[in-house]
Structures are given as structure tokens and as C-alpha cells.
Amino acid sequence: xxxxxxxxxxxxxxxxxxxxxxxxxxxxxxxxxxxxxxxxxxxxxxxxxxxxxxxxxxxxxxxxxxxxxxxxxxxxxxxxxxxxxxxxxxxxxxxxxxxxxxxxxxxxxxxxxxxxxxxxxxxxxxxxxxxxxxxxxxxxxxxxxxxxxxxxxxxxxxxxxxxxxxxxxxxxxxxxxxxxxxxxxxxxxxxxxxxxxxxxxxxxxxxxxxxxxxxxxxxxxxxxxxxxxxxxxxxxxxxxxxxxxxxxxxxxxxxxxxxxxxxxxxxxxxxxxxxxxxxxxxxxxxxxxxxxxxxxxxxxxxxxxxxxxxxxxxxxxxxxxxxxxxxxxxxxxxxxxxxxxxxxxxxxxxxxxxxxxxxxxxxxxxxxxxxxxxxxxxxxxxxxxxxxxxxxxxxxxxxxxxxxxxxxxxxxxxxxxxxxxxxxxxxxxxxxxxxxxxxxxxxxxxxxxxxxxxxxx
Numbered sequence: 001x002x003x004x005x006x007x008x009x010x011x012x013x014x015x016x017x018x019x020x021x022x023x024x025x026x027x028x029x030x031x032x033x034x035x036x037x038x039x040x041x042x043x044x045x046x047x048x049x050x051x052x053x054x055x056x057x058x059x060x061x062x063x064x065x066x067x068x069x070x071x072x073x074x075x076x077x078x079x080x081x082x083x084x085x086x087x088x089x090x091x092x093x094x095x096x097x098x099x100x101x102x103x104x105x106x107x108x109x110x111x112x113x114x115x116x117x118x119x120x121x122x123x124x125x126x127x128x129x130x131x132x133x134x135x136x137x138x139x140x141x142x143x144x145x146x147x148x149x150x151x152x153x154x155x156x157x158x159x160x161x162x163x164x165x166x167x168x169x170x171x172x173x174x175x176x177x178x179x180x181x182x183x184x185x186x187x188x189x190x191x192x193x194x195x196x197x198x199x200x201x202x203x204x205x206x207x208x209x210x211x212x213x214x215x216x217x218x219x220x221x222x223x224x225x226x227x228x229x230x231x232x233x234x235x236x237x238x239x240x241x242x243x244x245x246x247x248x249x250x251x252x253x254x255x256x257x258x259x260x261x262x263x264x265x266x267x268x269x270x271x272x273x274x275x276x277x278x279x280x281x282x283x284x285x286x287x288x289x290x291x292x293x294x295x296x297x298x299x300x301x302x303x304x305x306x307x308x309x310x311x312x313x314x315x316x317x318x319x320x321x322x323x324x325x326x327x328x329x330x331x332x333x334x335x336x337x338x339x340x341x342x343x344x345x346x347x348x349x350x351x352x353x354x355x356x357x358x359x360x361x362x363x364x365x366x367x368x369x370x371x372x373x374x375x376x377x378x379x380x381x382x383x384x385x386x387x388x389x390x391x392x393x394x395x396x397x398x399x400x401x402x403x404x405x406x407x408x409x410x411x412x413x414x415x416x417x418x419x420x421x422x423x424x425x426x427x428x429x430x431x432x433x434x435x436x437x438x439x440x441x442x443x444x445x446x447x448x449x450x451x452x453x454x455x456x457x
Contacts, residue, residue: 003090003174005031007083007097007112008072009105011129011239012057013199014064014167018126019096021165029172031090032065033083034058036076040104048189049327049361053197055183057238060198062182070171073179080111087121089177094122098129098239101272102365103279131269132243133159135276145277147380149270156266164245191327194361195234202235206246210253217257222332224315225402229331230261233362236268243268271366274380282369283350285378289454293348302345305440306337307355309408312439314420315394316340318407325407327361332397335375339388342376344446346453349376377454385454387447394420410436 004023011017012034023030062072075082083095095116100109113123127134138155139145146152195201209230220228235241247265250258275281285291296303305311309320319333329337334356341352353372357363373379377386398404401419405412411419413432418425422433451457 001029001174002026003029003031003092004094004096005033005083005086005090005092007079007095008032008034008061009098009100009239010237011098012054012061013202013240013242014061014068015199015203016165016242016245017167018129018162018165019098019124020168020171022124022126023094023096024168024171029090029174030070031073031086031092031173031177032061032070032171033073033075033086034061035079035082036074037079037108038077039079039108047358047360047363048186049191049194049359050363052186052190052194053234053238053327053361055185056197056201057199057240059182060200060240064167064199065171065173068168068171070173071179072182073173073177074182075180079108080115083112084115084119086177087116087119090174092121094124096124096126099125099127099134100130101135101276101279102282106279128162128244130239130243131272132156132161132247132265133269135269135273138273145273146270147274148382149267149380152270152273153263153266156269157262161244161247164242164248191325191359191361193326195231195326195328197234197238197240197361199235199240202232202240205230205232205235206241206249210249214250214253214261215255215257218260219257221260222397224319224330224332224398225400225406227330231328234328237362237364268367270380271370274370275366281373281379282365286370286373286380287378287384289378289384291346291348291376291378291453294346295348296351299345299347302440303341303347303351305437306341306345306347306352310437311340312423312437313340313390313394314401314404314408314411314422314436315398316390318398318404321407323356323359327359329360330403332393334371336388336390336393338372338375340390342372343387343450344390344443345441346446346450349373349378385451385456387450389443391420391443408436410434 006020006023065072116123133156220226236243243265247262250261309317311317316337319329319337323329338352341347342349349372353369356368370379374381377384395417399417401417404419411422411433414429422436423438425433
């Protein structure tokens with residue numbers, strides 16, 4: 001019987017999976033393969049939260065395959081070597097996988113294609129598995145990618161998405177293809193509030209979001225205390241949810257909330273098409289401002305205060321503590337904490353991006369790095385010198401201080417919006433805030449330093 005290998009990467013699902021559907025055509029047997037790839041080097045591997053979530057996803061994928069008569073084959077090592085071994089063991093003719101955009105993904109694809117062709121085998125790479133619209137599918141007349149989101153979004157919105165594919169009813173895996181044991185969820189270094197992963201939970205969360213969350217999204221997505229975002233980003237990052245299916249289902253709900261949410265999915269695709277065209281943007285300025293950033297050494301105390309949630313600015317500290325506890329952070333909080341580090345403290349954006357990647361369960365090279373660049377003013381923001389004031393942001397998006405009190409217990413007894421400026425408290429309120437640090441920098445001084453560095457003064 002003809003046999004194909006499906007190499008799972010960031011697409012750990014059975015629903016709406018074009019590589020798996022193509023591999024099963026004609027009644028083929030299939031080797032569903034996941035490789036713990038030893039070739040993925042620092043600084044982008046080894047984050048405990050993502051590894052724990054990945055373990056959940058692999059076990060859930062295996063359970064879904066077993067319910068259909070199959071199983072997941074897990075290997076560790078060099079991805080090209082392990083795929084070729086599985087191809088030989090199964091006597092497979094074809095390998096199917098999803099397209100990806102990073103420099104490493106491009107290298108992996110080239111190496112794999114060359115190795116397979118040398119053995120007379122074929123590699124099929126499928127678009128729109130991890131994106132709704134493929135990178136390069138929409139381009140401006142004068143470039144290979146869009147550098148500004150709004151014109152990209154106009155074209156993106158006009159694209160007809162492919163139809164959603166159902167999950168297979170049966171998957172037959174050939175005998176004789178060995179697998180490692182499935183991993184148990186890693187525990188060391190994992191954030192105590194980390195969510196569980198897997199396609200089953202992702203689909204349940206999506207269904208609940210469509211019923212009771214998306215309609216209010218436009219009005220509430222910046223409400224930090226209300227926690228009114230979808231929290232679907234980890235499931236999209238690991239591909240346990242299909243962005244194509246998500247967009248189709250959200251659009252069926254309709255309304256301003258659905259439109260605003262789909263726009264966020266488009267931002268995800270936008271960053272991927274930027275990185276696909278400029279793979280060096282993962283580590284280098286997309287548009288340099290010739291910054292002479294403070295380094296981790298010269299700004300050591302400020303960087304440590306930021307990481308620990310001890311900057312003296314309550315909304316910044318609340319967000320950083322949420323990140324450490326949950327391995328996740330509200331999107332508005334990501335923007336303001338990044339602006340505080342890169343612009344108010346004038347610290348190299350790569351230091352903050354690495355810290356986020358160390359902890360975020362949805363830590364994603366395209367979104368994380370390019371969002372950091374957007375905030376730092378070295379990326380695609382058309383207003384590169386804007387600075388988000390943490391006091392203004394806190395009062396606007398956490399007006400009653402509920403988000404701060406949730407994550408900063410030193411300030412739990414301070415009522416109302418006064419919690420955002422504890423240094424102004426007096427008497428009993430000041431005593432209640434004992435143990436909370438003074439601000440690490442005066443905001444006006446931080447702004448003046450940044451403006452001088454950018455030649456704005």
C-alpha cells in the first residue's frame with residue numbers, strides 16, 4: 001500500500017490539516033511524525049512553558065490519532081535524519097509538511113528536500129496551514145512584502161480563504177515504524193498558572209469564545225482587568241487551531257467584535273510575511289534608527305527590576321508578574337511593558353524580546369520579535385517615536401486598578417485609581433503600600449533621554 005509521511009511542526013491538530021488530508025488521499029497509509037529537533041539552537045529553544053504546552057499537545061494529538069486507528073510517531077534528533085529514517089522504515093514515497101517563515105524553517109526545508117530527492121522521494125510543502133493567507137500571496141507593486149499593516153490588511157481582507165477541511169475519520173499507520181514514548185508534561189521551571197494545551201482544549205476554548213466573547217471584543221479587548229481577550233494565541237502558536245478555520249468561524253458570528261478580532265489574526269499573518277521576506281528581522285533592526293541602546297550590563301539594575309515586576313510603576317509590574325505566573329500576558333500589557341523597557345528605560349529591545357520568549361507560552365519568532373520592533377520604533381510602526389506612558393495607560397485601561405491589585409499584592413489595600421501612583425499616597429494608604437518600590441526612573445527624564453537619543457531634541 002502506498003505510504004506517506006506527515007511531518008508535524010507548528011500544526012499539531014487533526015482538523016483542517018492540508019498536509020494530512022493530502023497524504024491520506026487515495027487510501028494511503030500515513031506515518032504521522034513529530035521530531036524533537038536538536039537542530040533548533042539557542043536563543044529560541046528550551047523555554048519551559050512552551051515545552052510543557054508542547055507535551056500536552058503531543059499527547060492530545062496522539063489520542064486523536066489513536067481514536068482513528070493511528071498513532072503519533074515521536075523521534076528526537078536531527079529533523080532531516082529522522083524524517084529520512086521514517087521514510088525508509090515505512091518505504092514511503094512522499095513527505096508532507098506545512099510551510100514556515102523563519103530562517104531555520106527555510107534551511108530545514110532545503111535540507112529535507114535535497115535529502116529526499118537524493119533517494120527518489122518527494123517533499124510537498126503546504127501553505128495556509130499556520131497562516132490564514134500565505135506569505136507572499138498579497139504583495140505591493142514595488143516590493144516582495146508589505147512594510148505597513150493597513151494596506152496589507154486591505155488586500156488580506158479581500159482574499160478568499162480556502163475551505164476548511166474536516167478531520168480524517170481513519171488514519172492507518174504502517175507497522176514497523178518505531179516511536180519514542182510520549183513525554184509527560186515537563187514541570188521544571190514551568191509557570192504555576194500555565195494553561196493546558198492540545199487541540200481538544202483549543203477547540204473548546206474557541207467554541208466558548210464564539211458563544212460569549214467575540215461579540216464584545218471591539219469594546220473590551222483593552223480592558224486589562226476584564227481579561228476579555230480570547231487567549232487563543234497559544235493554540236494558534238502550536239497549530240492546535242487552524243487560523244483559516246478560526247477566521248471562517250469568527251466571520252460567521254459577524255459584527256464589530258468579529259471584525260476587530262479578525263484584524264488581529266491579520267496582524268499575525270502580516271508579521272509572518274515580513275519575516276518570510278526579511279528573516280534577519282528576528283535579531284536585527286528592520287529599520288535602524290542607529291540607537292545606542294543601554295545594554296544588559298549598563299542597565300543591569302533597571303532590567304532586573306523590569307523582569308521582576310519591581311519598577312515602581314504598578315501597571316508595568318502587574319503585567320510582568322502575570323507573565324511570570326501564567327506564561328502569558330494581556331496584549332495591551334505587552335505593548336506598555338515593551339515600551340517602558342525600550343523607550344522609557346532605553347534598553348535594547350532584544351533583551352526584552354528574549355525575556356518574553358523565555359516565558360511566553362505563545363512565544364513566536366515572527367510575532368514576538370516584530371511586535372517588539374514595532375514598539376521599539378525599529379520595525380513597521382509608522383510612528384516610531386511614540387512612547388506609551390504607563391500612568392496614562394494604566395488609568396485608561398485599568399481605571400479602577402483591579403488588574404494591578406490582582407497581581408501586585410503590596411498594593412491590594414489601595415482603593416481605586418490611586419493604586420497607579422503609590423508614591424503620592426500618604427498616611428494609612430502610604431503604610432499599606434509599604435514594601436513596594438519607588439519608581440526606577442522619572443517618566444519625564446526617561447522621555448527626555450529617549451528623545452535625545454533619537455535626535456528629537
